[in-house]
Amino acid sequence: MKEKLVLIGNGMAGVRTIEEILDRDPDRYQITIIGEEKYPNYNRIMLSNVLQKKMTVSEIITNPLEWYEENQIELINHDPAVHMDTTNKKITTQSGKEISYDKCILATGSRAFILPVDGAQLPGVVGFRTIDDTENMLEASQKYQKAVVIGGGLLGLEAAKGLLDQGMDVTVVHLEKWLMETQLDEKAGKMLQADLEKQGLKFLMEKATQKILGDNRVTGLAFSDGTTIETDMVVMSIGIRSETTLARTTTIEVNRGIVVDDFMKTNVPDVFAVGECAEHNGNVYGLVAPLFEQGKVLADVLTGKEAKPYQGSTTFTSLKVSGCDLYSAGNIRETEGINSIEAFDGINYTYKKIFVRENQVVGVVLYGDTSEGNRYYNILKKNESIEEYTPVSLLHMVGEEASADVSEWPDDEVICGCNGIDKGTIMTAINEKDLTSVADVTKHTKAGGSCGKCKSVIGDVLAYALGGEVVSAPTGICGCTDLTRDQIVTQIYAKKLTSSDEVYRELNFTNPEGCPKCRPAINFYLNVAWPKEHEDEKESRYVNERLYANIQNDGTFSVIPRMRGGKTNPQQLLLIAKVAEKYDVPMVKVTGSQRIGLYGVKKEDLPKIWEELDMKAAGAYAKAVRSVKTCVGANFCRFGTQDSMGLGIKLEQRYEFIDTPHKFKMGVSACPRSCVESGVKDFGIIGVENGFQIYIGGNGGTEVKEAVLLTTVETEQEVIDICGAMLQYYRETGIYAERTAPWIERIGFEVVKEVLLNPEKRQELLAALDQAVEGRRGNPWDEVVEDNKTRQELYTVGRA
Ligand SMILES: Cc1cc2nc3c(=O)[nH]c(=O)nc-3n(C[C@H](O)[C@H](O)[C@H](O)COP(=O)(O)OP(=O)(O)OC[C@H]3O[C@@H](n4cnc5c(N)ncnc54)[C@H](O)[C@@H]3O)c2cc1C
Ligand code: SF4
DSSP states (O other), X not given: OOEEEEEEOOSXXXXXXXXXXXXXXXXXXXXXXXXXXXXXXXXXXXXXXXHTTSSOTGGGBSSOHHHHHHTTOEEEOSOOEEEEETTTTEEEETTOOEEEOSEEEEOOOEEEOOOOSBTTTSTTEEOSOSHHHHHHHHHHXXXXXXXXXXXXXXXXXXXHHHHHHTTOEEEEEESSSSTTXXXXXXXXXXXXXXHHHHHTOEEEESOOEEEEEOSSSOOEEEETTSOEEEOSEEEEOSOEEEOOHHHHTTTSOBSSSEXXXXXXXXXXXXXXXXXXXXXXXXXXXXXXHHHXXXXXXXXXXXXXXXXXOOOOOOOEEEOOOTTOOEEEEEOOSXXXXXXXXXXXXXXXXXXXXXXXXXXXXXXXXXXSOOTTHHHHHHHHHTTOBOTTEETTTTSEETTOOOOOOGGGSXXXXXXXXXXXXXXXXXXXXXXXXXXXXXXHHHHXXXXXXXXXXXXXXXXXHHHHHTTTOOOOOTTSOOTTOSOOHHHHHHHHHHTTOOSHHHHHHHTTOSSTTOOTTHHHHHHHHHHHHOTTTXXXXXXXXXXXXXXXXXXXXXXXXXXXXXXXXXXXXXXXXXXXXXXXXXXXXXXXXXXXXXXXXXXXXXXXXXXXXXXXXXXXXXXXXXXBEEEEEEOOOTXXXXXXXXXXXXXXXXXXHHHTTOBOSSOEEEEEESSTTOTTOGGGSSEEEEEETTEEEEEESOBOSSSOBOOEEEEEESSHHHHHHHHHHHHHHHHHHOOTTOOHHHXXXXXXXXXXXXXXXOHHHHHHHHHHHHHHHTTOOSOHHHHHHHOHHHHHHHHSOOOO
């Protein structure tokens, strides 16, 4: 007979503990979960997104009812435990069910603390803790105009922003001088307030609520200074209190929370506690990261594994409100022995403050730019000595630049703080399980599954692991939005959105920073829509495009210089040989597109090699027009009817370095023998006696597609013009990461043909293309070679 394990509380910490137990020993217990709410286990953190209407309730369900069935867990839901007999090991629920246990976990969480003032029980006064609370608030926002949120902490601000997004007039009332005073210092708190004011929130600071006004429903608030404010709704968000009602009816020791030891045991045998209801060493935690750590320890204990004692947690906070990037971790008060270093950038409106005790970072506050949050969190968590760091550069080692490039981060760098998942674990999962999307990574590792803030970094790790090829959804867009490519592009024009941030914000993307799938796509659409107004967002591009080189499976790079039409000369060959020898390049190979590639090049050698080669990039790393393959043609081959090499070189010269939704390959053969396989190119040309046949939409990749004959023309100029028109039409209508074959299938061959063969339309497209790429087609290698800052930032190996 299996032992009976009963979990009281179907919330985040308890159910995570059960998941950990099932991972370790799925057959060990007969499990029953008693829940008070009527929903299966859900991600409470995401209630803020539900309130901001960025997600639906069904999207935040973590474990649907099938999960309980699949794991043979009995779920007694919507029926709280009201009595616990620890002598006879029995629990009674509100409906009178009696459940016996061998082991019991209490994970009853917390309640929103309601200020004990007159009027607190009036209709219209709500907490923000559950799905029901959230739905009540959404309903009220449709009926009423004014809302007051009492409490300017994390939850209060997220609630206020949610109600503001629903069109309410929202005032936040806060007792302290600045917002989020436990996580932010005064400067950051005031920057946050200024940003939220810009978004439309109002604030009453240093106000103590004395009374809630109203007879049948809330109508206003009265403050201790004698002032009042009118409102139709009050959200109480001044803190939480551990839910310990049940435990208090027993001999279980309860202080602020249920008291547990380092193994999550209470003073009563076989009763354990985890989550916000538990008190460890005097601390009660209100964020998920510590609770999940507790869950792991308890799962080890309950499955007989050697458990490391729980020793408390370092917590961090970020806010899920677009346009307010903040990060806070550790101890952020300058008490005795703790000093700080700070920097404010008034131009970019960013602020950093690092708190140091002896030789260790003990806390950090970042506002405006949180990209270094992980880095500081890791220094903090590992208790790294900072003796080697210079304070002036705000804690970078001498000569070191902070790297935003995940390829350089060590394997033990924590990526998902909530779930404590590091880069090494994510890389291993991607490689071993062939994962190709952020959702896959979350499913297999849990990284990104809680507050979701790390999803973009997970995407970067994914892109790094896959060399840039994160698989796109069929519509070209991702889980951040339901909108299709066409809907997004239409809105980009209609609302004149000229930056990615605007797109994420105005189109309500669930992830305010986008994800690896949508970031490059949005950047591309904006480049096409607003070639003059939109500055290319390099950081949104895949690593290969950011570095102008293809990353190889061992982390080195390939260098493929341009040889237009596949034509080279002895001087170039000698130079390539010299560089390959000098930099000890492990392999030199002729590529599939008739170029010479240097493989196995170290990142830091790239700019030096480019400089010494003095050739252009072939663009083999990019979603762009690729080099043109040509046969030797009429000048040398006895079958040739046209100068294929000459035409190929002209095409390449005219259109090189132009971005397209996916790579765009061309081939020019001088007779129907088609030695360069023109029939499987995106744009393939076959020379014939009286001119040139043009084929489009071929693909020789994983899904081989034969190109279709578009037309036959007499002159090279016509070939070049039709090519340019097709490029622009593909750019204007293609889904990012869609090759020309599916594009033509989607748009319709006849439509494409009609457009490209209509002389007026063709000229319009050509003019649009020329305008779009004007000034944007320099050799990217030169930019790097000539720009010391970029060389330093992108090509210096900072951290091993
Ligand atoms: C809007 C919002 C945003 C948040 N944002 C973040 C964030 O960004 N980052 C972060 O780390 N944390 C965040 N949190 C906090 C996080 O959600 C909590 O730390 C976490 O949910 C606590 O898990 P728990 O299991 O201890 O409690 P809960 O998740 O609250 O689960 C406890 C469950 O026990 C049930 N229960 C209580 N008594 C009984 C009983 N007698 N019988 C049966 N069931 C009972 C409750 O109804 C509840 O369902 C947020 C919370 C909210 C509300
Ligand atoms: S395609 Fe024709 S012209 Fe070109 S190399 Fe082959 S046989 Fe000769």
